Amino acid sequence: MNSHYGIYGGQYVAETLLPTLYELEYEYEKAKSDPDFQAELKRLLKYYVGRESPLYHAQRLSRHCGGAQIYLKREDLNHTGAHKVNNTIGQALLARKMNKKRLIAETGAGMHGVATATVAALFGFECEVFMGAVDIARQAPNVERMEVLGAKVNSVTSGSQTLKDAMNEAIRDWTARAEDTFYVIGTVAGPHPYPAMVRDFQSVIGLESRRQCLEQCGKLPREVIACVGGGSNALGLFVGFLKDADVKRVGVEAGGNGLETGAHAASICGGRVGVLHGCKTYLLQNNDGQILETHSVSAGLDYPGVGPEHSYLADEKLATYVAVNDPEAVEAFDLLARMEGIIPALESAHALAHAIAIAPQYSPEDILLVNLSGRGDKDMDNIRHYRQRTQKTTAQHK
Amino acid sequence: MKNRIEKIFERCRDEKRAALILFTCCGYPDMENSERIIQGAIDSGADIIELGVPFSDPMADGMIIQKASQIALQNGASLKKVLAMAERLRKRNPNTGFILFSYFNVLLSYGLEALTDELARIGVDGILSVDLPYEEKAELEPLCKQKGLHLIPLVSPATSPERARLITGQASGFVYYIAVRGITGVRTELPQELIARLEEMGRISPIPVVAGFGIGDPETARKIAKHARGIVVGSAGMSLLVQEKPLEERISDFKHFVKSLSGSLSPDA
Ligand SMILES: Cc1ncc(COP(=O)(O)O)c(C=O)c1O
Numbered sequence: 001m002n003s004h005y006g007i008y009g010g011q012y013v014a015e016t017l018l019p020t021l022y023e024l025e026y027e028y029e030k031a032k033s034d035p036d037f038q039a040e041l042k043r044l045l046k047y048y049v050g051r052e053s054p055l056y057h058a059q060r061l062s063r064h065c066g067g068a069q070i071y072l073k074r075e076d077l078n079h080t081g082a083h084k085v086n087n088t089i090g091q092a093l094l095a096r097k098m099n100k101k102r103l104i105a106e107t108g109a110g111m112h113g114v115a116t117a118t119v120a121a122l123f124g125f126e127c128e129v130f131m132g133a134v135d136i137a138r139q140a141p142n143v144e145r146m147e148v149l150g151a152k153v154n155s156v157t158s159g160s161q162t163l164k165d166a167m168n169e170a171i172r173d174w175t176a177r178a179e180d181t182f183y184v185i186g187t188v189a190g191p192h193p194y195p196a197m198v199r200d201f202q203s204v205i206g207l208e209s210r211r212q213c214l215e216q217c218g219k220l221p222r223e224v225i226a227c228v229g230g231g232s233n234a235l236g237l238f239v240g241f242l243k244d245a246d247v248k249r250v251g252v253e254a255g256g257n258g259l260e261t262g263a264h265a266a267s268i269c270g271g272r273v274g275v276l277h278g279c280k281t282y283l284l285q286n287n288d289g290q291i292l293e294t295h296s297v298s299a300g301l302d303y304p305g306v307g308p309e310h311s312y313l314a315d316e317k318l319a320t321y322v323a324v325n326d327p328e329a330v331e332a333f334d335l336l337a338r339m340e341g342i343i344p345a346l347e348s349a350h351a352l353a354h355a356i357a358i359a360p361q362y363s364p365e366d367i368l369l370v371n372l373s374g375r376g377d378k379d380m381d382n383i384r385h386y387r388q389r390t391q392k393t394t395a396q397h398k
Numbered sequence: 399m400k401n402r403i404e405k406i407f408e409r410c411r412d413e414k415r416a417a418l419i420l421f422t423c424c425g426y427p428d429m430e431n432s433e434r435i436i437q438g439a440i441d442s443g444a445d446i447i448e449l450g451v452p453f454s455d456p457m458a459d460g461m462i463i464q465k466a467s468q469i470a471l472q473n474g475a476s477l478k479k480v481l482a483m484a485e486r487l488r489k490r491n492p493n494t495g496f497i498l499f500s501y502f503n504v505l506l507s508y509g510l511e512a513l514t515d516e517l518a519r520i521g522v523d524g525i526l527s528v529d530l531p532y533e534e535k536a537e538l539e540p541l542c543k544q545k546g547l548h549l550i551p552l553v554s555p556a557t558s559p560e561r562a563r564l565i566t567g568q569a570s571g572f573v574y575y576i577a578v579r580g581i582t583g584v585r586t587e588l589p590q591e592l593i594a595r596l597e598e599m600g601r602i603s604p605i606p607v608v609a610g611f612g613i614g615d616p617e618t619a620r621k622i623a624k625h626a627r628g629i630v631v632g633s634a635g636m637s638l639l640v641q642e643k644p645l646e647e648r649i650s651d652f653k654h655f656v657k658s659l660s661g662s663l664s665p666d667a
Binding site for chain 2 (some may be wrong): 013018158277291
């Protein structure tokens with residue numbers, strides 16, 4: 001199995017974890033060609049997650065934008081409300097094969113934490129989730145869901161108290177307890193084999209979308225668009241279209257207050273190459289190699305790194321990366337709710353905002369396929385606070 | 399010509415004792431006092447100093463070193479400043495071993511070519527990067543070899559004997575045996591199999607094996623030192639430095655502690 005993507009990727013972790021990574025790679029390789037494993041995965045994705053998820057033509061929204069037809073891949077309709085569960089089911093099956101007793105996870109928006117707590121309940125694992133104190137406050141409903149599912153949520157108060165710090169803490173726990181604990185990483189980052197394994201588990205998004213698009217429209221989309229935190233929903237979508245030279249693959253990073261302000265989480269658009277959490281990739285860091293604090297209204301995108309394969313795709317121009325700022329993401333969130341009766345996750349709203357912005361450049365025969373990676377129920381408090389904050393600052397400026 | 403690290407281990411062997419290796423978080427509480435603290439450790443009997451360059455995300459470290467790193471960074475610590483300090487320390491202490499210790503991103507960001515040049519010029523003896531395992535060392539190891547620097551490898555309780563043979567076979571300087579599965583921090587109890595594993599590593603490794611992680615008091619140090627060529631103490635010393643007390647008291651407690659460690663390693667202890 002390839003552990004690097006060009007210069008990116010690798011296994012930059014403490015020696016204590018290397019034997020665990022080898023064991024995982026071995027088991028994962030076996031599972032790939034194990035018909036029982038694949039059948040079990042397929043069964044759970046169908047009857048438990050509810051796949052396949054629809055590809056939905058957002059007609060009112062498309063008409064409103066004027067231009068391309070916008071299609072939404074409805075990962076928000078999966079059990080637990082996001083794409084994250086595609087991956088946690090796969091990893092939980094591996095954890096069971098490896099006789100682990102306990103699952104741990106990092107989470108930002110809480111969707112991956114919920115998806116991990118869910119499979120822990122389903123398979124009978126103990127479960128502990130690490131979550132930054134700032135994220136616990138802004139994604140409170142997900143904290144309650146995890147607790148109802150029987151997981152213990154550990155509040156992380158170091159550093160910026162967001163996703164990056166949650167991942168530090170999860171890695172610390174894992175280093176001490178890898179013998180009985182499986183670390184369920186929620187995105188295409190971390191040391192090899194995680195980026196490849198998570199990509200494979202999420203590739204169902206792209207494979208389904210491509211087939212559905214051909215079935216429903218008789219042609220491929222002009223662009224496939226997804227938000228990029230660590231990049232798992234985006235990579236899952238992209239791999240379905242990597243051989244289609246005419247399909248543009250666009251990853252949307254969190255522009256926060258704007259790239260020029262420094263308060264953002266756009267690692268590819270605004271970072272440089274470094275090593276964090278086990279892999280070499282684009283990172284937001286200062287001149288001394290210290291990781292910077294990030295900002296985004298969306299907790300799931302608020303991370304200073306990105307999956308290493310995205311860094312490679314960006315360098316090779318196999319995918320394009322843009323940034324969408326907080327206000328545009330919130331506007332897209334509102335628009336989808338009012339026009340289509342779908343409340344998207346703030347993460348997914350970033351991808352949608354980009355589609356809305358570029359749709360007028362296309363003609364009505366063209367298709368833009370947006371991955372609606374999750375639903376927005378978790379964001380109600382967050383949105384209310386955002387509106388209160390921005391109203392205050394607008395009032396101050398008047 | 400023998401290199402400095404070899405000479406230190408030879409000297410210790412002649413004196414029938416293990417080497418005392420002290421990790422300090424550079425720049426804690428600030429660069430100036432950090433230099434005094436390190437000089438204090440050397441004057442109190444440390445043979446080798448691990449110059450810990452703080453990183454914003456110290457994934458392999460427990461609370462004490464996390465806290466010290468954060469304060470050091472707030473007070474302006476950087477690799478550049480640590481190198482300037484190392485140069486002064488080297489001039490004053492020609493026989494002490496100095497190993498630069500950090501997370502890989504800090505080294506990478508400085509530039510590996512420039513960094514290894516600078517370390518060789520100053521007379522720092524080697525580099526230890528906690529998150530640069532055997533699989534990823536190709537980017538740094540040739541530069542170290544070329545410039546006469548040791549790239550210090552780690553082995554852990556999870557490392558198999560075959561892997562340990564591979565890791566130590568290509569290394570120079572010394573090999574660092576991580577005594578516990580987990581992160582840095584003082585432990586009240588060390589694993590049962592520690593001594594047996596140390597003996598095994600001693601047979602496998604062509605270079606001296608030192609033990610670290612979790613060693614918190616002179617009594618434990620003395621016990622483990624019987625089965626290793628050196629012991630590394632980090633968090634236990636740093637824990638005295640991060641206390642809520644006047645700085646002078648903290649530094650004096652720290653020096654006292656290093657002296658007691660050093661005493662515990664002497665053959666008649
Ligand atoms: C709904 C949703 N979309 C996207 C993301 C970002 O993760 P990734 O970039 O790995 O898809 C998250 C992360 O929490 C999420 O909850």
